[in-house]
Amino acid sequence: MSCFYRALLGLLLVVVVSCGPAAPDPLEAIPDPKTLDESYVSDPDRVLRPATVQLLNSQLRALDQSGRAHIDVVVTRSIGEAVPKTTATALFNRWKIGDAEKDNGLLLLLVLDQRRVEFETGYGLEADLPDIICFRIQQQIMLPLLRDKRYDEALTQGVQALMVHLAASAAVPDSSRVATSSPAPESRAVAPDGATLTPHDRWVGLGTFCALGSFFLCMLAIGLSPNDHRSFTFLWLGLVPVGLVGLLNLLHPTIDDNASLYAIIALSYLLPCGYLHWTVLQLNRRYAAQPAALSRRERYTYLERQHSSVQTFFRVLFFPVGMLVYWLWHWRRMHQLRAAPYACSNCSGGTMHRLSEKQDDALLKPGQAAEEKTRSIDYDVFQCTQCHQTLVIDYKNLGTTVKPCPQCQYLTLEAQEPTVELAATTSATGWGWKQSRCAHCQHQTKKVRYTIARKSSSSSSSGSSSSSGGSSSSSSGGSSGGGGSGSSW
Ligand SMILES: [Zn+2]
Ligand SMILES: [Zn+2]
CATH class of the missing domain: 3.10.310.50 (Diaminopimelate Epimerase; Chain A, domain 1)
Structure with missing residues (x-):
């Protein structure tokens, strides 16, 4: 053409x-x-x-x-x-x-x-x-x-x-x-508005729930991990479930699938749970690699430092399945480290057995008995069944607030109840004395003046407001009231 x-x-x-x-x-x-x-x-x-x-x-x-x-x-x-x-x-x-x-x-x-x-x-x-x-x-x-x-x-x-x-x-x-x-x-x-939820709303809700939940559980798991194996870099684990929620919602905006919903919630729990178990495993690996020359007392103290009773309690409370089994096994191990008999170093063939708490008091020095009384040190006394040789092993209470006495050197200096000389008011601070006393030699430290903080004036006002929205409308048979919505793309 x-x-x-x-x-x-x-x-x-x-x-x-x-x-x-x-x-x-x-x-x-x-x-x-x-x-x-x-x-x-x-x-x-x-x-x-x-x-x-x-x-x-x-x-x-x-x-x-x-x-x-x-x-x-x-x-x-x-x-x-x-x-x-x-x-x-x-x-x-x-x-x-x-x-x-x-x-x-x-x-x-x-x-x-x-x-x-x-x-x-x-x-x-x-x-x-x-x-x-x-x-x-x-x-x-x-x-x-x-x-x-x-x-x-x-x-x-x-x-x-x-x-x-x-x-x-x-x-x-x-x-x-x-x-x-x-x-x-x-x-x-x-x-009432908000009575209904779109799948999207549910996923936004789940995202928020997972973000808060898994972040909290990650913080908790890290806090409960053994002291020497704690790393806050693992907080990123808490972001994984949130990321999954976002990803799934992005790929399927209308997804309304309970299975993946529960899987993500479960993951929010299982990831921190797995982290805690992993750190506990790390600790036990390191413990197994300790030099063989380490005494039972040293092993016991090492393990005790990594398993404070508060930590153990919350480990079992929040992650009970694995942690309960572990705790029972660990408790038995600790008991054996402390209570198993020793071979006598004095005679040949003799065995030293641990005495009961009542029996050992008679064999402890008065200072040691005072330490036991203030719960700053717990003594285990072993005695040979043949030659009656004794072995005293001290276990310091890791959480004690008792201090060493400057006079008798025993760990028996206890803080006394502070006295109040001038009570605090809402407008002024008060003051009093603090003093410590030795439970063994009765030595008293110098009085130390301390300040009592001002009482907080609690003036909280509570107000309640309620709003009720409602309107009635009449219809005229299939006519639009101008309701609805428009969007441009
Ligand atoms: Zn002996
Ligand atoms: Zn003293």
């Missing part, structure tokens, strides 16, 4: 397009789904796949027949210069969507060239689908898909979210539900 003909053809095309019949009213170009063989989807430009239209029709028919709501879906490539919101209201009112009495209609309009989605709700649905919920469904579920031009998924998932909401709010025992079924919808009250 020559250049000339091509130019002529182009010119002809321009003429035909510009002189063609004037564009019809965009509203006229959109057929009412009701006129399309009992359909709920109006897709004059055939944007959607036939399977999608079929799926939406069957879902929306079931919803309509249940009497809960009547949702019409409209997809159009263009409505010219018309405003989508105005168009949605106009179509809603022209088609009279929904039951005349319940006014439970909803129009979902998609305008592709203006990249706009509109929900237009009837008065009867505004309580169950407040604008904020409509907006959230659009923003969180539909828009990401619409931006990818995945119109079929955007609509099926959007409609799915709407149906989940409607089902959830129907399950809420609410006086408004009575009004719905009665022929007098005028008395309808607005349902």
Whole structure:
């Protein structure tokens, strides 16, 4: 074809397009789904796949027949210069969507060239689908898909979210539900907002729950790990479940799967739990690698330092399954380290057995007995059954506040109850004396003056405010109250 003909053809095309019949009213170009063989989807430009239209029709028919709501879906490539919101209201009112009495209609309009989605709700649905919920469904579920031009998924998932909401709010025992079924919808009250949760809300909630829970449990597990094997760099473990929540939600915005939900919650617990068990394993590996020359007392003290009773208590409380078994085994090991008989160093073949606490008092020096009394040192006394040679082993109480006495050198200097010379008031500090006394030689330290902090003036005021939101609306049979929401993508 020559250049000339091509130019002529182009010119002809321009003429035909510009002189063609004037564009019809965009509203006229959109057929009412009701006129399309009992359909709920109006897709004059055939944007959607036939399977999608079929799926939406069957879902929306079931919803309509249940009497809960009547949702019409409209997809159009263009409505010219018309405003989508105005168009949605106009179509809603022209088609009279929904039951005349319940006014439970909803129009979902998609305008592709203006990249706009509109929900237009009837008065009867505004309580169950407040604008904020409509907006959230659009923003969180539909828009990401619409931006990818995945119109079929955007609509099926959007409609799915709407149906989940409607089902959830129907399950809420609410006086408004009575009004719905009665022929007098005028008395309808607005349902409390937040009564329903989208899958997205659930995942946001789960994310927050996991973030707080796993961070707390990680802090706890690290705090409970043996002193020599503690590392706060492992706090990142607490972020793993949160990351998983975010990732899953990103990949499947509408996921509503309890199994993965519970798996993530379990992981929030199992990761810190695993960390703690791992550090305990590390400790026992290091303990096994200790030089063989180490005395039983040294081994005992080493282990005791890594297993304070407070730590052990909380280990068993929060991570009971493994830690209880470990604790029982550890307790037996500690008992053997302390109480197992020694071979006598004085005679050959003699065995030294541990005496009872009562028996050993007679063999301890008065200072040692005072130390036992103040619980600063616990003495184990072993005696040979043959030659009666004794062996005294001291076990210092790692948590003691008793100090060494400057006079007799025993660990028997105890702080006395401080005296109050001037009591503190809310406006002024007070003062008193502090003093320590030796439980063995009765030596007393010099009095030390101390300050008593001012009493805090507790002036708390409590106020309660309650707000109740509610409004009633009358319906005029399938007309839109201007409710709904719109979003651009
Ligand atoms: Zn002996
Ligand atoms: Zn003393």
